[in-house]
Amino acid sequence: MGQHSAFWNAVETIHDVVYFSPHTKEKYGAVGLKGYWMGYFASRSAALGTPGPEVVLATFHGFAPAVVHRAIPDAWTLSADHGGREAVLEARLDLAREALAPVVAEHGPIEGYVESLHIALRGLDLAGKPLAAAQSAVPVPDDPIGALWHAATIFREYRGDCHVAVLTTAGLGGAAANALQVGTGRADPVQRELRGWTEDEWAKAQDSLREWGWLDESGTATEVGRTARERLEDATDRACDAGIDLTTRARLVTLAEPLLTLARSVADAGAVPFPNATGGRRP
Numbered sequence: 001m002g003q004h005s006a007f008w009n010a011v012e013t014i015h016d017v018v019y020f021s022p023h024t025k026e027k028y029g030a031v032g033l034k035g036y037w038m039g040y041f042a043s044r045s046a047a048l049g050t051p052g053p054e055v056v057l058a059t060f061h062g063f064a065p066a067v068v069h070r071a072i073p074d075a076w077t078l079s080a081d082h083g084g085r086e087a088v089l090e091a092r093l094d095l096a097r098e099a100l101a102p103v104v105a106e107h108g109p110i111e112g113y114v115e116s117l118h119i120a121l122r123g124l125d126l127a128g129k130p131l132a133a134a135q136s137a138v139p140v141p142d143d144p145i146g147a148l149w150h151a152a153t154i155f156r157e158y159r160g161d162c163h164v165a166v167l168t169t170a171g172l173g174g175a176a177a178n179a180l181q182v183g184t185g186r187a188d189p190v191q192r193e194l195r196g197w198t199e200d201e202w203a204k205a206q207d208s209l210r211e212w213g214w215l216d217e218s219g220t221a222t223e224v225g226r227t228a229r230e231r232l233e234d235a236t237d238r239a240c241d242a243g244i245d246l247t248t249r250a251r252l253v254t255l256a257e258p259l260l261t262l263a264r265s266v267a268d269a270g271a272v273p274f275p276n277a278t279g280g281r282r283p
Contacts, residue, residue, distance in 0.1 A: 007252045008159050008240070010259035012280045014149060015156040016272045017099035018043070018092050027091040032082040033075055041068060042075035043092040046085040047134035050076040059130050061164045062174045067196025093141060096149035103265045104145055111144050113258050116251060117151040123248025124154075129161035152259075162239035166232055175205035180214065183221035184229050186279045194277045 018024070019040065028039030045056050053072040057065055079088055104110055118140070126133040135154045141147050167177050175197045181187040183206075192202045209215040214225030221229065241249065263283040266272055274282040 005237075006260045006283070007256040008155075008237075009281055009283050010256065010263040011152040011155040012159075012278070013263035013266050013272050013283050014100070014152040014259070016276070016278055016280060017149075017266060018095045019278070020272050020276070021095045021099050023095060023098065027095055028088070030082070031087040031091050032078040032080070033088070034078065035071075037067060038071040038075050038078075039091075041071040042079065042085075042088050044131075045072070046088045046092075047138050048130070049134075050085055057174075059161075059164070061167065062178055062195055064174065064196035064198070064201065089138060093146055093149065097143070097145050099271045100145050100149060100266070103262065103269055103271065104148075106265060107262055109144075110148060110262075113255055114144050114148045114151065116255055117155075117259075118147065120248050120251045120255065121151060121154055123245045123251070124158055125243035126158070127243070128165065129158050129243070132158035132161050158243075159236065159240050162243075163232075163236045166235045166239055170232060170235075172232075173205070175201050176208055179205045179209060179219070180221065180225065180229055181279045183209070183215050183219055184226055185221075185275070186229075186281075187275060187277060191277055 021027075024039055025036055028036075028043065033039045033042055041056055041060075045051050045059070048055065048059070050073070051059075053065070053068045056068050056072050057063065060068075075088075076085070079085070083090070121136065124132070126136060132154050135150075135157050138150070141150055172180070174195070178187065178191050178195050178197070179202060182189055182191050192199075197205070206215055206219055209225065210217070212225075212228075213222060214228055216222055244252070260283050267274060267282050272280075274280070
């Protein structure tokens, strides 16, 4: 793994701890939200304000409309008497702190590279990156662990925004993008249910990928499909680089190793399982 890929892999893993905490339902339930997915959609989109389901669908990309509409906008009504979006954001941050604290404790002081990570954020061009821009407007936590997760989240959403742009340019809708993930082994077959797609919607997406020669009859990626998937990753990397100045790129290379070491410990501790629905690779 090159230093470039290592950095993005590390921030993805650090960010993802909030999705796999055993306390998600409890934390989000305390602020009025019902169930895992309402907590997920509300907490990830709360940086945008209190967006409607159409905005969540557009920015998240990979989810079926029905699963989003079951959570949004009801999440904003249910959380209103419990502190609203600010409380939802705080619950998410608490999940991150709880998951990362034991790992960080084994690595000694992190303040140095957390500060460097926040300096690197200044070198990002956020034009056309809605989720990253929204997260960057959320106040930076005062504690090192919170600040680490906050910065990792902005970088993760930055690359995610770039990836969505690449997928849509390639003509891949949400169902097809997920079917390709499953076909290449980057996600388990349960991805269909996790993302809310019906069997018919999934079958149509697979058929479209077969027409391109990307999947075989069993739904497994062909060599052409695997190559295409790697090219999508390469295009995402190029899109990311286009919005980062050279000085910041050099800083990210320097940060890659300490962040990757931390991310490996996160994975080893089981705070993020692999493979998983995000499609991220084990650091």
